[in-house]
Amino acid sequence: MRTLRVALAQINPTVGDLDGNVRKIISYIKKSKKFGAKIVAFPELAITGYPPEDLLLKSQFIKDNLTALKKIQENTFDILTVVGFVDRKDNIYNAAAIIYNKKIIDIYHKIYLPNYGVFDEHRYFQAGTRCPVYNFGDTCIGINICEDIWYPEGPARSQTLAGAELILNINASPYSIGKGNLRENMLSARASDNMVIVAYLNTVGGQDELIFDGHSIIIDQNGKVIARGKQFEEDLIVVDLDFEGVTVKRLHAPRRRHEMIKLEKTDIENINIPLRKTSGKKPTKLRLSSISCSVLEPLQEIYMALVLGTYDYVNKNGFKGVVIGFSGGVDSSLVASIAADALGKDNVNGLFMPSPFTSKESRADVYALADNIGIKVIEVPINSIYHRYLDSLKKDFRGLSPDIAEENLQARIRGNILMAFSNKFGLLVLTTGNKSEMSVGYATLYGDMAGGFAVIKDVPKTMVYELCNWRNKKEGRTLIPESIILKEPTAELKPDQKDTDTLPPYPVLDLILKAYIEDDKSFDEILSLGYEAELVRKVIKMIDKSEYKRRQAPPGIKITQRSFGKDRRFPITNKYREY
């Protein structure tokens, strides 16, 4: 056995909190040493948090991040430490410092800079060009960053051909549904193709729209997962890696030798790390608890993403608690449940603001939900305020029949009251709109869209139901009343209003939305899926016309392949019509 004890510190840094992040990193270095690890790795841009966005254009910020690196450097005695930071040379680089015994051995610069979806790395960074390997004792290690590993002919390839037996890939890779699987398949191919152990370390935590799901993985030279970090939680994954398997496998791989000859190795560097004699102290026995943890089931995974996103947004921004407008509908009920799970029920306040259009069933549902979860409900009726508005507008609206103007007035009165509670008590307003509504603009700007964070903004309505049912099942009792899940959706802004007055049934709507928004399918392609032209035209038109609303929506948690926000950048002024 030729083994090495490696620790992956799957931490949750906060963007811009250089001091806090350094403290966290140093504490994890100490913890890793206690476990007897010889190497500890930290995520991509662990010092600054990811993504720092335009903070990267501040020269002082870059300087402060270098000072922070120095502090970490002082704490790397007797453990090889790999940590993500922003390097500054002729330009700035998304970098990994390789530190040992208080010395910076080398700095790796990320080579492949993602500039699609939610990523803007070409806006900030220069691309690296070197991919060295490090000889650490009798192990040869290649280090690279995030996007680098997604290219089959990328640095992992060069590094393994140059001798690396371990590829340490540090990440800040945002969550979306199915991403875990996608990563694992890719990493497994990368490991077995290169006959190398791949240690994939991801960051964890919520940052505005993004959730980093942790879920670090270590994969052996046969493509088999040998360890896995927790999803949506900080974790320290400590593993004894055995490199004998790599050696044996490579000896039996004639094709590899062939490739090594073909490879132009001119830019490969082999850097020796002078080993310190380790102390005789026996390291703490390795606890394997974290490395065997299994993958969450699909709905649980999504729910946990929403819980973490809510928790981190509220706490990293220093709010004492949240307030949510309760309507008795399924969306606000799900948000209440997520918020209670994230923050504790005592930090969640429900505001029930009935109007004459509010049914007695809705009232009953609001109180049943609050009872089940244990949330306090404050009731502020809006009727008299609403009528005062109508009076004030009577003269100017004379002769015109009630329409969307009057409906929106009600929603905006509620928005105003929610914000008054926010301002008075320092509470964050969580909005309750789902992705289906956001897509077609079935929401009132400054009304139900008023608030600081949109928890389920990227959750389609059909998935809202699934999550409610999953949460009830998980609890083993009814948290979200059946009547809320079963009743027909309504905005209750005029008599007998139903969502289906305006929208197709949600199961149909959600499929069209996915085709158009996530899959970028054309009008004709959507028709060929079997939908009526008139229906598709109506839905697409609603999506296109609501861009101005989405532009003013609060940020919310990305869970799908394409969310609204940084992920989908559409012009408001846009006359393109393909139907």
Added chain:
Amino acid sequence: MRTLRVALAQINPTVGDLDGNVRKIISYIKKSKKFGAKIVAFPELAITGYPPEDLLLKSQFIKDNLTALKKIQENTFDILTVVGFVDRKDNIYNAAAIIYNKKIIDIYHKIYLPNYGVFDEHRYFQAGTRCPVYNFGDTCIGINICEDIWYPEGPARSQTLAGAELILNINASPYSIGKGNLRENMLSARASDNMVIVAYLNTVGGQDELIFDGHSIIIDQNGKVIARGKQFEEDLIVVDLDFEGVTVKRLHAPRRRHEMIKLEKTDIENINIPLRKTSGKKPTKLRLSSISCSVLEPLQEIYMALVLGTYDYVNKNGFKGVVIGFSGGVDSSLVASIAADALGKDNVNGLFMPSPFTSKESRADVYALADNIGIKVIEVPINSIYHRYLDSLKKDFRGLSPDIAEENLQARIRGNILMAFSNKFGLLVLTTGNKSEMSVGYATLYGDMAGGFAVIKDVPKTMVYELCNWRNKKEGRTLIPESIILKEPTAELKPDQKDTDTLPPYPVLDLILKAYIEDDKSFDEILSLGYEAELVRKVIKMIDKSEYKRRQAPPGIKITQRSFGKDRRFPITNKYREY
């Protein structure tokens, strides 16, 4: 004389309006032929409008843009036509089609893709690698796109060394203060360094946050401006270019021959355009009106940018008119004046919503302003509505003294009423907040920030005054009453409130804001400009803490070097504090 008549079609396309843009392009081709031009050029991405943003990720959109190009191709008889479009090969390219007699002679791919500030071109495009020259009759022409010309060693260099006597550079270059000068200096250097005539064609028009200012320029081989397109208006610049001067100058330039030997010309292509025999018809006599137009004075330039931005946002988005909340303050007065100049006074509605905190001076000022400009004022007092809110909240706010919650209630009642008028009459709400307020968050989300377009969002308060004075002077009489310009700024949300209760005087504030936001100066650097630490700390803190408000603000017109929006991408969750 060896002359060529060249037309630069400085048009205003609309993003996504492929049919409309094609019609416009074809009409300008005809017009240019009437003027006897042998070449006509259209701006960067003239077919799609700029920037199309994520429309570029729709395969159908790319196809439709290629179909649009085909239609243009059919209309290029007897005139060399250069038009910006999206090319699709292995990937998509920001491209220029060079078309003659219904044939595509060549396609140029933009080489330098900007990915900073408001630009995201790496998100979409692959970079080109070829820089050919075209022999058109006895003239040799190099064509390139926008950013390409900003690099001294870029395509313009290779093309002139390969023989080009005319560099035709097509652009979609957004306006900001001072940009005209910057461009002209750069272009002048490019022309004289390369001994070449540079024809710089810019697009014109407003697109969400951006204004394209037109202001195309033609510069001779000595670096002298010989023609200039209008600023902020469509224009067709038709000029007879004389290339004898280029030849003579080059004959006297021994260094040039030296450089030509040094140049690796391997990727230079020389493409011959087979000339058609031109018809005997005499072309219309050249009117030189547009080519001699002078540059606007600084304040007029800014004002015209705001007028064009407002006009295009309202019209390209199909609004019938606008509604503005009138407070009797200088910001809403300036916005009213801009809107009236852009849309005609009959399409501008003022909404005056007094509260008990509204002074009688404010009331008088509102009506004086409306009278002067000729705008209708609708009055909707908010007092009774406000008191109904207070009643409804009495129980829950018991024992707490009035604070920002009550102030914001009033602003949000006004926002709600404005939006009711918007919804009822199909009017766009123009918000009236200036850059100073947006910077420090001295504005109410969903209150005075409620609206579709923020006309002066990027105009610092001190500049608001300058623009008001300029507009009055320009009119030769008082449009914006002196009393409005002279009185102390106040939000009038509580008794005797003044902006200076919360903020430093605007002349001081605006300098700190510029240092921090536009110039990215650090806390220490700002101190060294001579401000008190406590003051600077307070201002920076206000800026940093207001990011969440700005994220939900409507789009507004960029006029400074760094505006809020696509230009400045800051995280909301951000614990970086440098003070």
